[in-house]
Amino acid sequence: DAGVIQSPRHEVTEMGQEVTLRCKPISGHNSLFWYRQTMMRGLELLIYFNNNVPIDDSGMPEDRFSAKMPNASFSTLKIQPSEPRDSAVYFCASSSGTSNQPQHFGDGTRLSIL
Amino acid sequence: SQQGEEDPQALSIQEGENATMNCSYKTSINNLQWYRQNSGRGLVHLILIRSNEREKHSGRLRVTLDTSKKSSSLLITASRAADTASYFCARPLTSYDKVIFGPGTSLSVIP
Numbered sequence: 168d169a170g171v172i173q174s175p176r177h178e179v180t181e182m183g184q185e186v187t188l189r190c191k192p193i194s195g196h197n198s199l200f201w202y203r204q205t206m207m208r209g210l211e212l213l214i215y216f217n218n219n220v221p222i223d224d225s226g227m228p229e230d231r232f233s234a235k236m237p238n239a240s241f242s243t244l245k246i247q248p249s250e251p252r253d254s255a256v257y258f259c260a261s262s263s264g265t266s267n268q269p270q271h272f273g274d275g276t277r278l279s280i281l
Numbered sequence: 282s283q284q285g286e287e288d289p290q291a292l293s294i295q296e297g298e299n300a301t302m303n304c305s306y307k308t309s310i311n312n313l314q315w316y317r318q319n320s321g322r323g324l325v326h327l328i329l330i331r332s333n334e335r336e337k338h339s340g341r342l343r344v345t346l347d348t349s350k351k352s353s354s355l356l357i358t359a360s361r362a363a364d365t366a367s368y369f370c371a372r373p374l375t376s377y378d379k380v381i382f383g384p385g386t387s388l389s390v391i392p
Contacts, residue, residue, distance in 0.1 A: 171323070200380075210324075210369070210382040223379055258323055266373035267312050267331070270380065272323030 169193070173259050173273035181281050185247040188276045191240055192261030200270060201234055201244050202258040210258075216242065217264065249280045286383050287370055293389040300357040302386040304370030305350075311373065313353050314380070315344060318367045324382075327355075327368075360390045 172191040180186060192199050200215040214224040216236045224234070231250070236242040246253055256277050260270040287304050294300050304313065312331045316324040328344045330337045330353065337344045343356040357364055367385040374381060 209384045212379065212381070215379060260323070266380070267329065269314060269326035269329060270324075271326070274321075274323045 171259055171261050171271050171273035173257075173276050175276055176274065177277045177279075179279045179281065180249060182250050183248045184280075185245065186249045186253075186278060186280075188244040188257050188259075188278070190242045190244070190259030190273060192242070192259070193271055194240065195263065196261035196271070197239070197264040198262045199236060199242050200260040200262075201242070202260065203255045204258060204275070205255045213244070251280045254278055254280050287368070287386045289386060290384070291387045291389070293391065294360055296360060296362055296390055296392050298360055300360050300364070300388055300390070302355045302368050302388070304353045304355070304383060306353075306370075306372055307351065309348070313346060314371045315342075315353075315355050316369045316371060316382070318369065318385070320366070324369065357388075360388075362390050362392045364388060365390045 171193055174189045198217050201213040202210050203213055204210045211226055213226045214234045215222055219236045219239060232246055234244045256275045258272050258275045260272040262268045262270045287302055292300055310332055312329055314329045315327045317327055318324045328337055328339050328342060330344050330346045332348055341358045346353045353370060367387050369382045369385045371380045371382045
């Protein structure tokens with residue numbers, strides 16, 4: 168079975184540019200999560216969706232960040248404009264929708280903003 | 282903090298030894314999960330233990346949960362170099378599906 172697929176795996180761009188990260192969750196999973204991981208702050212939940220609806224976006228750091236889930240098989244996380252402090256590894260995870268179910272993570276997008 | 286907190290932050294052992302990592306939390310939970318992260322990869326789910334369980338095994342992994350002390354431990358027996366990774370505990374908040382991860386324990390197993 169295909170796992171969670173994220174693209175791109177690496178992104179290097181200059182500050183001020185728009186960055187779009189993509190995620191394809193596991194088929195049949197109805198919860199999707201976006202995380203950011205840095206050495207300083209560890210793994211932070213940015214936003215999560217249930218049945219394509221954003222449930223909690225309290226972790227989104229600023230209005231420069233936005234996330235969408237137009238259908239059950241695709242989600243995007245967008246940063247516009249990007250800043251050097253946004254440099255991190257961004258993970259997408261999906262689960263089958265209850266708090267007693269494990270989350271399945273993609274391998275992340277390593278983002279570097281110059 | 283509502284996070285689970287792991288300790289130690291880092292652990293270095295020889296291959297064949299056992300590794301024990303601990304996780305503490307502050308509020309009541311209905312389950313606690315452990316994950317592993319290899320360098321450059323995403324997290325992988327290892328074990329979920331429910332609040333009414335005291336111990337759970339999976340291969341060389343043993344997880345215990347003490348709800349009275351609000352703590353859990355992950356024991357890896359007969360460690361191998363391939364066990365080198367970061368290990369995280371995570372617990373769901375009362376809100377639907379939201380899971381909070383601790384800062385992790387970095388385990389190095391020396392061949």
